[in-house]
Amino acid sequence: MNLNKQTKASSWQYLLIGIFIFYMLLPIVSTYVFSVATRWDRTILPEGYTVSYYIQAFKASYFISSLRNSFILSIATVLVGLVLIVPTVYWVHVRIPYTKPLLDVLMILPFGIPTVVLALALVQVYNFAPLARSPVLLIGAVVIYSMPFMYRPVSNAIQAIDVVTLTEAGQSLGANTFQLLRRVIIPNILTGIWSGSLLVFATVFAEFTLTKLIVGARFKTFPMLLVEYTRINGNTAAAFSVISFTIAWLASLLILWVGSKGQVPYQKAIGAR
Amino acid sequence: MTSIKSRKRNITDLFGVVPFLLFCLAFEIIPIILLIRGSLIDKATKAFTLKHYLSLGTPLYINSFWNSIKLSGLTALIGCILGTLIAYAIYRWPSIKVQHALVTLSDVTTNFAGAPLAFAFIVILGMNGVITQILLRYFHIQLYPKLSIYSFSGLVLAYVYFQVPLMILLVIPAFEGLKKEWFESAQSLGASNFQYWWRIGLPLLMPSIIAGLTLLFANAFGAFATAYTLVESQLSLVTLQIGFMIAGEVRHDPGIGMAMSVVSLILMGLSIGLYQLSTRRAKWLVRSSS
Amino acid sequence: MAYLELKNVSKQFGNVIAVHDFNLDIEKGSLVSFLGPSGCGKTTTLRMIAGFEQPDQGMIRLDNADITAVPPNRRDIGMVFQAYALFPNLNVGDNVAFGLEMKKLPKKEVNQRVTEVLEMVRLSHIANRYPHQLSGGQQQRIALARALAVQPRVLLLDEPLSALDAEVRVALRAEIRRIQSQLGITTVYVTHDQEEALSISDKVVVMNNGRIEQVGSPESIYRQPQTRFVATFIGTANQFIGKVHDEHSVECEHIRLQVADIRHFSKGEEVVVLVRPESVQIQFEPTQKPEWNLLEGIIETVTFHGAVTRIGMNVHDQRIVADITYSYATPISLGQRCWLTFRTESCQVMGVEK
C-alpha cells in the first residue's frame, strides 16, 4: 500500500479520468462532426457527410478580410509586445533589479481587470479622433491584456541564464547595450521569446471582447465573424469554429514543441473568456 | 571592474523602463484612474457624487451582481473540487506518459473558451443539439425548458468546461511538490492513508487550492465572450451590462457603467490579492521543505 | 539471539537487481551499519525493512514474527531520511507529537513524551519553531526525536548526515550513538562514508552490487578484510598479485613475498597479497630484518596529510604507498632510492577471484 507507487490505476481513477476526457472532448469532437454532417438531430451518428459548409464559409463575405484582420491584430500585438517587454525585462534584471517587484505587479494587474472594464476605461478616455474606437487603440488594449503571456516565458528565460555575468562578459569585450541584446542576450533567451510570442498570438487570435467593444463592426476579426454566424447559420459557424480551433491547435503544438526545452507556463491558462 | 550587482542605484538607469511605463500609464493606469474618478463625478455639474453607486441599488444591477457572483462562485467551487480530485487521479496515475497527456489536454482545453466554446455547447445541448435530441428520441427525456444552454444552468456547464482544466493546471504542481518522504514518515509513525491526507497532505495543498479557487472566481467573473455568445441579454451579468453600455445598446448614464466597473475591480482585486497571498503561503511551505 | 532477521531477501527493479539473497541477523539493542558505494542496494534493503518496498523473495522477521506482509504503518519501525522530511506545516512540537497522536495517546502523555525526547536531542527551546526556521543539523535532530518519540522497535537511518557540513556531521553522529546506546534501541544505519560506519557501529555490513561482502566488527572489517572489494573500499591497500609458492611465501613477478601461514591455499594458486600503507616502513639501506619483507623502490610523490605523510613509490613499475610519521631529521627527496619493508603478518592473502 504505497501511495507513490502504483503499478495499475484503480477503477475510481479510470472513472474520474474517463468522465473528464469525455467532458473535455465531447464539445470539440461534436463541433468537428457537425461541420461536416448533412443532418444530425435525429440519429446518434450523422445521416450523411458533406464539405459544403466549408465552401459556404470560404465564400462568406467577410471571410478573407476577417482572417486578415485577425492576423494583423495578432502579429502587431506580438511585435509591440516584444519591443516593449523584452528590453524592459532585461533592463530590470540587469540594471535595476530592485524594481522587479513593481514589474511583477504591473504584469499581474491585467488579470485583475476584466476586459470589459479595460474597454470601458479606454473608450471613455480616448473619445477623440483619430484614436477613438480605432484599431490603434485596440492594439494598445490588446497589448496590455496579453502582456502577462509574454512576460512569464521571457522573464523565466532571463532568470534561467546568468544574465548579469553574460552582460559583464559582453561589456568587457567592448559591446554596447544594443549589441549585447542582439548578439548575446536574445539568442540565449530565444526559446522564451518564441513561447511568449506564440502564446500572445494564440490568445489575441481568439480575442473577442476588446475587439467587439472598442472598434466594433468596422474592424471585423475572425472571432467576431464566428459569433455573428452562430446567430445566422449554425453549419457555417461550425466550419468557422473548426478553422479557429485548428489555428489554435497549431499554435498550441508549436508552443509545446518550442517549450519542450523549458517549463510549460501555467499562467497562460487565463485567456480569452 | 565593478560588478553590476554591487553598483550603486543610479537614477539615470531608471530611464530604461520609461517607454514601458508610459505605455502602461497610457493604456491601463490613467484610463482606470479616470474611470474611478468618473464614477464619482456628476457629468452635468462636475461635482463629486455618489449617485452612480446608489443607482446600483436598483433591482437590475443588484440582479446582475448577484448572477455574476453566483455564477463565478458556483463554477469556481465546482471547478475547484472536480479539478483537485482529477488532479489527484492524474498525480496517482502510474504512467508518466498518461500524466503528461492529461496535463496537455487540460492545457489545451482551458484555452478553449469564448465564442467557439459557446457554440460547441449549442451544438451538443442547444434546442436542436445532438444530445438534446438523442435524449428526447431515445430516452424520452425532455431537457427544455428545464435545462437550457441559453440560461444560467447552461452557462454553468460551459464555464465548468474551462474552470476544471485550469484548476488542474494550478494544483498539479502542488501535488508534485508533496515529497514521498512525508508520506513515508507519516506511515512509519503509524498514520493511515486518510490520516496522512488529513493532517499533512491537505494542509500542504490548501494554499494552492485556495489560490486556485480565487483565481477561478476572478476568471469567471471577468468572462464575457462565452456569456455574450450564449445568453446575450437573457440573463443579466455584470460584464454583459458593462458591455452593452459601451456598445451603446442600452441608453444609460455612463457613470453607472463606471460604478459597476469599479465595484468589479474591487471584487477582482480582492480575489487576485487573495490569490497572491495564498501563492506566497504555498511557496513558503515548499521552501521550508528543502 | 537475533531480533531482526533478513532471510534470503531479494529485490529487483525491472532488470536491475538491487538486492540479492540478503541474509543478516541483527541483535537487539545493537547499531548495525550498511556500508557500500552508491547504488549498491543499501536504501532498498532499508526500505524493505521499513515496509516501503516488498521483497520479491525472502522473509523479514522481527522479534520472532514474520513481518514481510505487515504494512509500514503497523510495523512499529522508525525511519529517518537524508532530507529530514519534517512536515513543513507543523511546528517542531507537533512534528514530534505526530506519531503519538496517531497512537491516540492522551494529550498529557503526548506532551510529556514530546518534552522528554526534545530534551534528549537538546532542542526543547525550539518546540514552537517551524522546520524552515531551523538549520539542517537541528532539523535532523528533530527528525530523530520524531522517530524516537513513538518508541519504535527498530530505528532506521538512511544517510542521515549526508546533507550536513563536515563539522555538524561529526558532532551529530556522536550524538546519535549516545542516544542509541542510552535507549538501547536496535538501529540500522545506512551510509557510504566508511569513517562514519567504522566510528559508530557495533557491526558493519559491507555491501556491493546488491550483495553482502562482509559482516563484522569495525575492527575486523578494517584489519581482516575478506574480499578485495572490502580491502580497497575501506581504507587503502597495496596489492601484489602472484602465485602460492609454499606455506609461507607467494611468488610475484619480481619478488617472493614472505607471508603468514597460507596452508589453506594450494600450491600455484593465484592470490593477491594486500598490505595497508601504515604497515609499510621506509629505510635507506638494504638491511633485512627476519620476518620482514624488503623491496627496493624510487620515491615519486610525497604528500603531507597532517598526522602522517604519504610516500608514493615506484616498485618494479608498480605504485606502492606508505604512510609514515614524517620527521624532519630524515630528509626525503623525489627520485631518491629507498627500501620499503613490512612484516609478514601484515600481509593479508586472498584468492584473486574474490
Ligand SMILES: Nc1ncnc2c1ncn2[C@@H]1O[C@H](COP(=O)(O)OP(=O)(O)O)[C@@H](O)[C@H]1O
Ligand atoms: N524505485 C526504483 N526503481 C528502479 N530502480 C531502483 C529503484 N530504487 C532503486 N533502484 C536501483 O536499485 C539499485 C540500488 O539502489 P539503492 O538501494 O537506492 O542504492 P543505495 O542506497 O545503496 O545507493 C540502484 O541501481 C538503483 O538505481
Ligand SMILES: [Mg+2]
Ligand atoms: Mg541510498
